[in-house]
Amino acid sequence: METAVLQVFRYDPEKDQAPYYKEYEVPVEGTLLNALLYIKDNLDPTLAFRAFCRSEVCGSCSMKVNGKTKLACKTPMKELVETWKGKPLRIEPLNHMKVIKDLVVDIDKPIEKMKTLIPWLVPDPRVVPTDPMHESIIYPEEMEAYKDQIHCMLCFSCYSACEAVADNERYRGPFAFSKAYRFQVDRRDIETAKEKRIRYAISGGLWSCVQCQKCLYVCPKGVKPAEDIQNLRGQAVKKGFTDKPGAKKLKHFVDWIYATGQINRLYLPEEVYGNKEAREKLTKAYTEMGVEVWEVPKPTKGLMKFRDIYLEILSKEDKALDLDYSHVRKIDKMVSDIFKADICTIVDKAHEEGRSSRGLISKLKGLLGGQ
Amino acid sequence: MVKVGFYQGCCFQGQDAHMFETMKEMFKRIDVDVVLLEETTCCGGNTIDEENRKLSYAINARNIALAEKEGLDMLVSCNTCYMVIAKAKRALDTNKKLRDEINELLKEEGLEYKGTSKIYHLLDFFRDVVGYEKIKQAVKRPLKGWKVAAYYGCHVLYPKEIAVDNSDNPSSLQEILKALGAEVIDDYEGKDACCGYHSFFTDKSMTLKKLNRILGGVKKVGADIVATPCPLCFKSFDIYQTNMENPPRVPSSFLPEIMAYAFGIDKDKSGLSHHLIKVEKE
Numbered sequence: 001m002e003t004a005v006l007q008v009f010r011y012d013p014e015k016d017q018a019p020y021y022k023e024y025e026v027p028v029e030g031t032l033l034n035a036l037l038y039i040k041d042n043l044d045p046t047l048a049f050r051a052f053c054r055s056e057v058c059g060s061c062s063m064k065v066n067g068k069t070k071l072a073c074k075t076p077m078k079e080l081v082e083t084w085k086g087k088p089l090r091i092e093p094l095n096h097m098k099v100i101k102d103l104v105v106d107i108d109k110p111i112e113k114m115k116t117l118i119p120w121l122v123p124d125p126r127v128v129p130t131d132p133m134h135e136s137i138i139y140p141e142e143m144e145a146y147k148d149q150i151h152c153m154l155c156f157s158c159y160s161a162c163e164a165v166a167d168n169e170r171y172r173g174p175f176a177f178s179k180a181y182r183f184q185v186d187r188r189d190i191e192t193a194k195e196k197r198i199r200y201a202i203s204g205g206l207w208s209c210v211q212c213q214k215c216l217y218v219c220p221k222g223v224k225p226a227e228d229i230q231n232l233r234g235q236a237v238k239k240g241f242t243d244k245p246g247a248k249k250l251k252h253f254v255d256w257i258y259a260t261g262q263i264n265r266l267y268l269p270e271e272v273y274g275n276k277e278a279r280e281k282l283t284k285a286y287t288e289m290g291v292e293v294w295e296v297p298k299p300t301k302g303l304m305k306f307r308d309i310y311l312e313i314l315s316k317e318d319k320a321l322d323l324d325y326s327h328v329r330k331i332d333k334m335v336s337d338i339f340k341a342d343i344c345t346i347v348d349k350a351h352e353e354g355r356s357s358r359g360l361i362s363k364l365k366g367l368l369g370g371q
Numbered sequence: 372m373v374k375v376g377f378y379q380g381c382c383f384q385g386q387d388a389h390m391f392e393t394m395k396e397m398f399k400r401i402d403v404d405v406v407l408l409e410e411t412t413c414c415g416g417n418t419i420d421e422e423n424r425k426l427s428y429a430i431n432a433r434n435i436a437l438a439e440k441e442g443l444d445m446l447v448s449c450n451t452c453y454m455v456i457a458k459a460k461r462a463l464d465t466n467k468k469l470r471d472e473i474n475e476l477l478k479e480e481g482l483e484y485k486g487t488s489k490i491y492h493l494l495d496f497f498r499d500v501v502g503y504e505k506i507k508q509a510v511k512r513p514l515k516g517w518k519v520a521a522y523y524g525c526h527v528l529y530p531k532e533i534a535v536d537n538s539d540n541p542s543s544l545q546e547i548l549k550a551l552g553a554e555v556i557d558d559y560e561g562k563d564a565c566c567g568y569h570s571f572f573t574d575k576s577m578t579l580k581k582l583n584r585i586l587g588g589v590k591k592v593g594a595d596i597v598a599t600p601c602p603l604c605f606k607s608f609d610i611y612q613t614n615m616e617n618p619p620r621v622p623s624s625f626l627p628e629i630m631a632y633a634f635g636i637d638k639d640k641s642g643l644s645h646h647l648i649k650v651e652k653e
Contacts, residue, residue, distance in 0.1 A: 067563060068539045083540050163525075163565040167580040208574040211417055212565040213454065216530035217538060224530075233421040246573040253418040257430070261412035263381050272572045285610055286386045289645045294385035301410045305480040309433065312476055313426045322422060 002028040004081050006035060008047065009092040012101050019099070021090065028081050032091075033061050033072035036103075049103040056220055059155030063103050064092040069161045071220040094160035110159045113172045117200055119179035121186060122193035142187055149182035149228065151221040158215035158225055164208045171205035174215035174225030181228035184235060198236050206232055207246030237322075245272045255324050258310050259331040261300030266293070296335050373500060374404045375491070376443035378411055378434060380452040382602035390602065390625065393642040394448070397631040400509045401501050405446065408437050414455045417569070425469070431459035432473045435490070436482040444489040446496055448627070450601035451569070453492040454526035457533035460490055492527050493600045493626060494543040495535040506550040511635030513552030517652055519629070520556045520594035521545050522585065522608075524601040525565050547626070548598060551633040560588035566604040571611055578607065579615050586612060586621040595652045600626040609646050622650045 003025050011019035024043050026035040033054060039047055050060040054073050061072035066084060080089055097105035128136045158174035165171050180197050183189045198206075206229065215225040237247050252271045256263045269278030286293045300306060314320045338346075350357040377383075383391035391407070398405045411434040415427045434456060438445040447453040463470045464486050474483050491499075497506065521544045528538040536543045548555045564585050567578030586608065589597045599605050608623035624643060631641035643650045 066539070083537055085540070163581070164570075164574075164577065166564075167577040168574060205574075208570060208577060210565050210567060210570040210574075210577065212525040213529040214525065214565075217528075227420070227424075230417075230421045230424075234423070237421075244573070249572050250418055250421050253413075253416060254422050257413050257415065257419065262384070263413050263416060265381060266386070269572065282610075285613070285647060289647055291386050291389055291645050297381070297385055300412045302480060306412060306433070308479060309429060309476045310426065313429050314423065317423050317425060319423055 002081075004028050004035075004077065004086075005088045006039070007088050007090045008039070008102070009090075010047070010102050011099050013099065023088070026077070028077045030077060031073050032063075032065065032070065032075045032077060032080065035077055036061075036072060036091075047103075048101040057153065059153030059220075062094055062155040062157045062160065062220075064090075064094060064160065066090050067092075069094065069157045069218040071155055071157060074220050094156055096160060096162075096165050097156070105156075107154070107156055110156055110173050110176070111154070113204070114176035114179055116204060117172055117176050117180035118193060118197050119176070119183065121183055121188060122190050123188055124190035127188045136188060138188070145185040146182040148221075148223050149178045152178055152219075152223050153221060155220060157218040157220060158223075161214040161218045163210050163212045163214060164205060168205055168208050170203075171208050172201070174209075174229070175223070176204070177201060177206070177209075177232060178223050178225045178228045181232050184232065194235075195239060198232065198239055198241060201232055202236060202241055202244065206236060207244050248272045248274075251324065251327075254322060255327045256297075256331060258307060258323055259328045260297050260335060261303055261306055262297035264297055266295065296331075296338055298339065299335055372402050372404050374406060374443060375446045375496070375500075376408045376438040376441055376488070377405045378408055378414075378438070378445050378447045378452060378456070380411075380447070380449050381413055381416070382449050382452075387602070389645065390627075390642060393631050393636075393640065394627045396636055396640065397627050397634060400631075400634040400636075401505050403501065406441065406443060408434070408441070408443075408445070410437050414452045417451055417455050420455075425473075427455065428459045428462050428469060429473045429476060431456045432463055432470075432484040433477055433480070433482060435460060435463075435488055436477055436484045438488045439485055440482060444491060446491045446493070448493050448600065449603055450492070450524040450526035451603055453490070453535075454533055457490050458530075460486070461532055492535045494523075494527060494547075497547050498543045503546050503550045506547060506630070510551055510633050512633055514548075514629070514633050515552050517553045517596065518556055518592075518594045519548050519553040519624075520559055520562070520589045520592065520597040521548055522562060522566075522589075522597050522599040522604060524599055524604040527600070544598075544600065544626070547630070551630060553629075553633075556589075556592050556594050559592040559594070561585035562588065566599075566601075566607040567611070568603040568607040571607070575614070578611055582607065582612055582615060583619075586619045589621050590619045594621075596622045596624055596629070596650060598624045598626050598629050609648055613647055618648075620648050622646065622648045622652070624650065 006024045006026055007021045010022050024039045026038050033051055036049055052058040052060045056074045063072055093099050093103045093105045100106050152175050159165055162174050165173055184194050209229045211226050213226050249272050252268050253263055266279055266282055270276055283293050347357040395405050415430050420427045463484055523541055523544055527535050531538055545555045545557050561584040564581050567581035571578045602625055605623055605625040612618050628642040632643055638644050
């Protein structure tokens with residue numbers, strides 16, 4: 001029978017000075033959970049881990065294999081052996097939670113953090129009948145909006161793999177935002193609760209998610225927390241929470257892409273922080289690197305048709321007014337000053353300001369033609 | 372000669388136009404003709420999705436349709452552009468209603484999303500289209516004695532649906548670096564951490580902590596340089612590193628640069644000279 005070696009994290013805080021790893025030879029058969037049960041039944045009854053349903057429903061048996069978060073009952077041993085090409089498999093408890101014993105971690109903290117985002121229904125009396133004898137109907141098309149999120153079984157895989165949790169203690173955790181979002185799109189939930197959830201979500205690190213997509217990867221149930229977080233950010237801006245740098249970054253993207261087909265990485269810091277310093281610093285960095293600095297991106301060919309498509313989608317989604325037209329006009333002017341101005345004026349202006357005009361010509365060579 | 376449509380995004384134009392020149396020159400040495408898809412726009416940077424997901428799908432349906440119009444597959448270098456465009460492709464290929472709705476709009480520009488072009492990232496393009504052997508043969512200046520730390524970045528490995536390699540234990544980057552003659556280091560602290568590029572404006576301290584973990588890890592194992600196929604991870608390493616309180620000053624390389632150098636293109640043209648943290652290694 002084919003076997004593999006599991007190096008299992010062992011630690012009993014009441015007895016052990018420090019964690020250690022113990023090796024067990026297990027059959028390459030069934031799932032990782034089968035292997036752990038094999039150890040418990042045949043090799044070492046002292047090993048502690050959480051498991052219950054063995055069928056991807058209870059979410060108890062989440063752990064790390066060579067640093068990667070896995071639900072043990074969903075992970076075939078064969079797949080692990082193939083992935084790691086015969087290397088030993090190091091089995092460890094989830095990240096960011098205190099170890100109670102061996103592979104068992106204390107989940108209280110993430111649960112409490114989740115509760116701060118009101119992951120429950122606050123019924124709107126205009127929608128939900130107050131008489132308990134009356135049904136509160138949900139239509140299938142309404143369910144569409146949160147059909148994935150309701151499958152979260154609190155396995156904490158995403159919490160363990162999360163890049164934001166790793167470096168920001170306050171961050172609530174991917175699953176917590178998905179749980180919150182689920183009620184944000186529930187018609188029965190009252191508007192005041194939706195507003196509060198956004199406020200608390202922002203306070204709990206909504207804009208700190210780095211969108212690494214690891215939560216999508218590790219979720220055994222197909223929940224997409226990073227995408228729910230994007231949706232919550234959109235809701236935050238829509239509800240008027242526009243002061244955070246993240247909201248300003250979004251505005252930069254929406255306006256500049258419409259205006260030019262591109263973002264402007266040189267102006268992004270200035271528009272996010274509201275000061276010129278950031279742009280100057282970046283310009284200096286580019287100069288130091290010996291590369292030519294472009295003030296604005298060259299507008300994409302076919303820009304007007306592109307704008308049409310862009311605006312049409314926004315209109316259809318009832319979001320056309322999210323474009324800041326005065327900002328767009330300003331961008332248009334900047335672009336036209338640079339790309340459409342008389343080339344003689346541009347060069348002379350640079351000389352007047354005591355700047356070198358070197359680089360300007362090559363930047364504009366597309367307009368002049370030739371090489 | 373293989374011909375492929377190159378999607379530039381924001382990383383290969385303006386002040387970064389030289390990175391495209393490097394790329395083009397490097398690809399010539401392995402018989403790939405990289406055609407710039409000029410009319411494409413920003414992919415939305417995974418940020419437009421916050422405004423409206425359908426807008427992100429539409430922008431990228433248009434981008435892909437432009438490659439399809441040329442009858443070319445699309446090559447993307449930036450991990451984030453790749454992820455966003457590949458996700459859009461998946462949505463369009465699996466949701467006919469969405470595809471029809473967006474195609475109705477694209478018609479105005481004489482475009483149609485058909486789903487005929489493949490989307491490649493650098494890594495799977497090198498592995499599946501070019502082949503490691505071809506890369507090896509193009510090497511004129513083997514990176515002998517270079518200890519290179521391999522760093523993938525997130526958006527080529529996650530989510531699984533769009534991953535270009537085994538998400539848990541990828542190997543393509545190591546194989547490419549090995550073909551260049553480098554000594555590859557793929558086990559160091561922080562190798563799986565996110566580079567923090569996307570949180571620089573929203574949670575700067577987080578970005579700096581991540582850089583500290585990754586670059587600190589690279590330094591600890593004694594690597595000369597860290598190489599990544601993603602231009603954003605590269606920018607995080609080279610530019611944002613200088614925002615750290617005590618920058619470890621670890622040099623980094625955008626993968627095509629170090630390849631260009633190994634293919635015999637001179638250091639200045641390879642782009643390796645245009646870094647804030649200088650690449651001293653010769």
